[in-house]
Amino acid sequence: MAENMWDGGRKSAQDKDGSGNGAKPLNRENSAQNSGKSPGGKCGEGNLSEGLQAGTRRDRSGTRRPLSPPPSANERSAADFRAAACEALRGKWLRMSLVMLVFVLLTSWQIGTDAACNVDFFGGRCVLYTAVEIGPVTRIHEHTYAQLPDRIIDSRPDIDDVRAAWSGFILENWEFLAVALAAALAAGLIFPMLEQGYYEAMGAAFRGDAPRVGMLFARAKLFGRALWLRVLMALATGVWLFVPLNIFLNMIDVGVDVGAPWTALIVAVLALVVYSAVAGYRYAMAPYLLWKNPQMRAREALRESRKRMRGKKIALFLVHLSYIGWQILYAVAVVLLAVVWEALLGWLPGGTFLLWMLSLLCAGFLGIYMFAGGFAFFLEADARADADA
DSSP, X not given: OTTTTTOTTSOOHHHHXXXXXXXXXXXXXHHHHHHTOOTTOXXXXXXXXXXXXXXXXXXXXXXXXXXXXXXXXXXXXXXXXXXXXXXXXXXXXXXXXXXXXXXXXXXXXXXXXXXXXXXXXXXXXXXXXXEEEEXXXXXXXXXXXXXXXXXXXXXXXXHHHHHHHHHHHHHHSHHHHHHHHHHHHHHHHHHHHHHHHHHHHHHHHHHTOOOOGGGGGTTGGGHHHHHHHHHHHHHXXXXXXXHHHHXXXXXXXXXXXXXXXXHHHHXXXXXXXXXHHHHHHHTTTHHHHHHHOTTOOHHHHHHHHHHHTTTTHHHHHHHHHTTHHHHHHHHHHHHHHHHHIIIIITTSTTHHHHHHHHHHHHHHHHHHHHHHHHHHHHHHHHHHHHHHO
16 A cells, blocks of 8 residues: 555565665654654654644544544645655764765766856956866856957957857866866766665665665666666756757857847747756656666666656655755855855865865755655655555
């Protein structure tokens, strides 16, 4: 049955098959009573009332009556899955934080590019700035593409100016680019494998065991299959289209006339974002299914995810949306941290690296909570599919 995450009297479908991957089912009501928290509430809410004892409640007349049964799977809200995440992580936040810290340090080496133009009236020139960043390291290159008397009316660069600016950047910073590309490639290659290991650590937390950093490498044998799964997911969700789109938008940002009407550009961008989001939720369960079934092929995991997420994409979106308050708090904390650091501590050597590390820690804490909520959702969807099979 699909009640096994909330009913402590039944074993999950994962425990039944003896694979050891299945997380221990949570008794939502009993665990909340034992910990003094309200079921379905947020971490740190107050104690239960005196009437919620021994599986009974008091009605208005003071008579004790049995508690109503757990809601059906279709009635469970995002708060239920957040409560399951809190219950699984209780007493394990520090260990999961260490796991997350190692995970992000090994995989957060993506390359970012930017470009901007400026008119230097004092220097009498038009300057195009190009920049590449990876982690806490940034390199900036200045390219003078025109003198003011020649471009006093229209100072916007053209495509040839942008090409010349990036060529100058490559020639000036080729060693940095080589290291950055190698780091980004290595991070991209090991990310799928480490993601499987992160599922292993989160599964241990849900089983009541202690998650360990070494679990990140527990699924090293799935390196090739996990990588191929992520490649197929990128193709199926259209994520790869964001690379040329980013280049295109950078050209528009510096003022290059690309010859396309704004209405068409906006519609194309919105269509790509909507399609990628829907497809992302359609295949969101595929990495979990590969973790649970190590012998499953990548294409089979995609097909099974599409099948099991049918009718559940909005529910998972609402689970993620329910963390919006935490996400806003994280954004405010990062901005305040950057402002305070720039005003008071920017003179410290290695300040940029320390600021980057603190930002990763903030993101990691939120990432643990959100990942646990999604994991609880996948457990429920998986148990329900197994029960219906």
